[in-house]
Amino acid sequence: MKKLALAVVLVLCLTLAAYAELNEPVKLVFAAQEVGTGAYSVSAAIQGAMLKGLPAGSTIDLTTNSPGGVGAPVLIQRKRADLIVGNAGPSLWSYQRSKKDYQFGDCPDVRSIAGGLGHAFANIMFTKAFVDKTGCTTIEEVIAKKIPVKLITKKNGTLGELTAERVIEACGISVEDFLKFATWEKTGTDAIKSGIQDDLYDATIDHVDAGQATTTEICLTHAMHFVQLKPETLANLNKMGYAPITVTAGTWNGLDHDIQSMGSQQNVIVPASMPDDVAYALVKGICENKEDIAAAVASLAWFDPKTAGKHDLNGAPLHPGAVKYYKEMGYEFDEFK
Numbered sequence: 001m002k003k004l005a006l007a008v009v010l011v012l013c014l015t016l017a018a019y020a021e022l023n024e025p026v027k028l029v030f031a032a033q034e035v036g037t038g039a040y041s042v043s044a045a046i047q048g049a050m051l052k053g054l055p056a057g058s059t060i061d062l063t064t065n066s067p068g069g070v071g072a073p074v075l076i077q078r079k080r081a082d083l084i085v086g087n088a089g090p091s092l093w094s095y096q097r098s099k100k101d102y103q104f105g106d107c108p109d110v111r112s113i114a115g116g117l118g119h120a121f122a123n124i125m126f127t128k129a130f131v132d133k134t135g136c137t138t139i140e141e142v143i144a145k146k147i148p149v150k151l152i153t154k155k156n157g158t159l160g161e162l163t164a165e166r167v168i169e170a171c172g173i174s175v176e177d178f179l180k181f182a183t184w185e186k187t188g189t190d191a192i193k194s195g196i197q198d199d200l201y202d203a204t205i206d207h208v209d210a211g212q213a214t215t216t217e218i219c220l221t222h223a224m225h226f227v228q229l230k231p232e233t234l235a236n237l238n239k240m241g242y243a244p245i246t247v248t249a250g251t252w253n254g255l256d257h258d259i260q261s262m263g264s265q266q267n268v269i270v271p272a273s274m275p276d277d278v279a280y281a282l283v284k285g286i287c288e289n290k291e292d293i294a295a296a297v298a299s300l301a302w303f304d305p306k307t308a309g310k311h312d313l314n315g316a317p318l319h320p321g322a323v324k325y326y327k328e329m330g331y332e333f334d335e336f337k
Helices: 002-018 038-051 072-077 088-096 128-134 139-145 159-170 189-197 213-221 231-239 276-287 290-296 298-302 320-329
Strands: 027-031 059-063 083-087 110-115 121-127 150-154 183-187 203-208 224-226 243-247 259-263 266-271
Touching (some): 027 038, 038 083, 038 298, 072 088, 072 110, 088 110, 088 159, 088 266, 128 224, 150 189, 159 203, 159 231, 183 189, 189 203, 189 213, 203 213
Parallel strands (some): 027 083
Antiparallel strands (some): 121 224, 243 259
16 A cells, blocks of 8 residues: 555656746747748747746747748758747648648647637638629539639748638649639739739639738729638638638628638647647746737737637647646647547
């Protein structure tokens, strides 16, 4: 009996030691985008919150070598940074897929500590002229009937372009087969705006926040139809790492009803090798200083610590240190499957 009690005490001591509170300062590198960008502001706000969870004397140095949310996992995999802001969908694709299937793949060492840092969504629009000409109001109908639609999106490697790929795939068709009856131009935002306004293209797909300038201007100057994806398409996007989001009436000029969409929200990703107690302290700093980050960047007001551990807001598996924090707080989180 005494031996059993001693064994229990020993296990408890080892467990507590593994998650002991940090006492020594830590030094971390946080990859951000260029100074002055919205992405840099998000990183700076999160940096300040995380420092509050670390011991005195700790540093989190912001660099400006982040390639953006799509390529962020590669920097973590290559050990070029300890922290970076990514997106849930790309984090999942980089973790799950090989470079043969996805150019940013082969990143098995990527882990997430908190997701839901934003309110972006897949936005699909047809021109009214295209709807009037074809009678088609959904992308699923366009694909089923093989209507020769002219699509325009952002450039290769952007989340807008990748979201367009995922929407097509979620409809049950490959991009290769889609291009057998459709055309697809990939370009910059100014060309998207002018191309739609001049009726050179029939449709556009992007991944944006409410108020995004290009989409706002298109909707103010051109008659557009806002596409609602079917439930099965939405469910497929959810499996791909997107989370449900409602685009409310009035978000764009002419949108007079809510649209159910999916969004790949921003997350904070770290290497799997990060010590558990460091990851725990970082997520604690973010979650317990929500008001500070929301005051610094308006889009971060959407962040909710109670759901920050959900799989569809993180994509990549949660770091064990983050799991421990969410368990302690009784917050929602998902084990990776």
